[in-house]
Amino acid sequence: MSRLRWSTAGESHGEALLAVIEGLPFGLALDLARIDRELARRQSGFGRSSRQQLERDRVEVVAGAYRGATSGAPLVLRVRNKDQSLPTLPPLHRPRPGHADLAGAIKFDTNDARPVLERSSARETVARVAAGAVAKMVLERVGVRVEGFVAAIGSVVLRDPPGDGFAWIAERDASPVWCPHSATSAAMCDVISAAGAAGDTLGGVVEVRAAGVPAGLGSLMQAGTRLDAALAAAVMSVPSVKAVEIGDGIAAAALGGHAVHDPITFDGGAIRRGSNRAGGIEGGMSNGQPLVVRAYLKPLATTKHAMASVDLRDGTRAPSDPQRSDVCAVPSGAVVVEHVVGLVVLAALLDSVPADTVEDLDSGFRTWVERRAGLPGA
Ligand code: EPS
Numbered sequence: 001m002s003r004l005r006w007s008t009a010g011e012s013h014g015e016a017l018l019a020v021i022e023g024l025p026f027g028l029a030l031d032l033a034r035i036d037r038e039l040a041r042r043q044s045g046f047g048r049s050s051r052q053q054l055e056r057d058r059v060e061v062v063a064g065a066y067r068g069a070t071s072g073a074p075l076v077l078r079v080r081n082k083d084q085s086l087p088t089l090p091p092l093h094r095p096r097p098g099h100a101d102l103a104g105a106i107k108f109d110t111n112d113a114r115p116v117l118e119r120s121s122a123r124e125t126v127a128r129v130a131a132g133a134v135a136k137m138v139l140e141r142v143g144v145r146v147e148g149f150v151a152a153i154g155s156v157v158l159r160d161p162p163g164d165g166f167a168w169i170a171e172r173d174a175s176p177v178w179c180p181h182s183a184t185s186a187a188m189c190d191v192i193s194a195a196g197a198a199g200d201t202l203g204g205v206v207e208v209r210a211a212g213v214p215a216g217l218g219s220l221m222q223a224g225t226r227l228d229a230a231l232a233a234a235v236m237s238v239p240s241v242k243a244v245e246i247g248d249g250i251a252a253a254a255l256g257g258h259a260v261h262d263p264i265t266f267d268g269g270a271i272r273r274g275s276n277r278a279g280g281i282e283g284g285m286s287n288g289q290p291l292v293v294r295a296y297l298k299p300l301a302t303t304k305h306a307m308a309s310v311d312l313r314d315g316t317r318a319p320s321d322p323q324r325s326d327v328c329a330v331p332s333g334a335v336v337v338e339h340v341v342g343l344v345v346l347a348a349l350l351d352s353v354p355a356d357t358v359e360d361l362d363s364g365f366r367t368w369v370e371r372r373a374g375l376p377g378a
Pocket of ligand 1: 049052055126326
């Protein structure tokens with residue numbers, strides 16, 4: 001089990017969303033305004049429902065801090081819901097295809113899927129972003145930066161993804177769909193508007209890059225210690241995600257090995273790679289190249305027009321229960337996946353460089369990287 005662990009609690013229309021993060025080093029100054037900015041990014045993508053105008057997500061620290069910094073205790077974060085209508089919301093008897101409603105109703109042996117909907121709602125990702133924002137603050141101390149963007153919405157694909165580095169951030173942040181290319185971004189807004197007008201929903205692809213990750217995080221030794229496996233599991237657990245890709249994983253399946261594997265050179269006193277098709281991971285370990293993780297999101301399951309379903313009380317044919325929903329949550333997905341990747345990378349880092357305090361992390365990280373500079377074992 002990793003030193004860093006996290007979990008969330010809360011319902012979409014309950015009192016609040018909560019995140020519990022254990023294993024953080026002592027002494028990390030908690031920049032709450034920074035967490036709020038990430039929460040605002042998660043909320044503000046084009047294509048979200050009127051709910052986003054209602055909620056103004058703000059983080060509060062409930063436990064685990066002392067004088068504004070982590071205390072080494074479990075850190076508990078809370079984001080209150082403005083819409084706390086859960087006690088008066090009607091039961092949900094007609095499950096929506098593509099949602100957790102039906103499987104959850106069967107699991108809990110109930111014909112009212114309301115509690116299932118409430119917990120499976122993507123509103124839960126508020127808590128993951130809050131937790132991930134803390135993870136990113138720790139990572140940034142040691143020069144690791146994690147950023148995500150939208151690579152496709154529906155049929156509109158970002159043809160020319162940005163190169164290494166983060167020169168694209170300003171253009172991403174100017175885009176209402178978090179896509180770092182203004183013409184593609186405008187086309188994405190157009191397809192979202194068209195889908196909304198037709199009463200439909202859209203999915204897409206998000207890409208997350210983590211730069212500054214040293215080689216050697218994760219482990220080849222067991223299935224559960226592989227960094228790519230941990231990333232895939234965490235990213236797949238984000239609502240709507242149906243596929244996860246590391247590097248050029250999907251395209252690589254159709255190519256020969258010479259066209260796929262990244263050449264190794266030794267140049268200027270350092271190991272270098274001619275390309276990064278592996279997405280920064282080989283053998284379940286980071287290889288010193290930026291991590292590249294892509295998530296494929298299905299169109300939202302809550303569609304405006306009802307779909308074929310049944311009434312769970314008597315099995316009669318009945319249209320699925322329409323709920324308020326977004327047209328497209330892919331821009332939010334880019335922010336959520338970015339934060340989830342941040343949590344997994346920090347967990348891997350703390351497994352290799354255990355640290356009780358942030359100062360231990362600073363010095364431990366420096367030593368760990370310095371020992372591995374140049375040729376290994378030299
Ligand atoms: C969601 C349905 C919508 C979304 C919600 C996720 O909520 P409501 O039914 O209250 O309009 O807006 O997402 C959020 C509130 C959020 O903050 O992301 C769903 O069914 O998953």
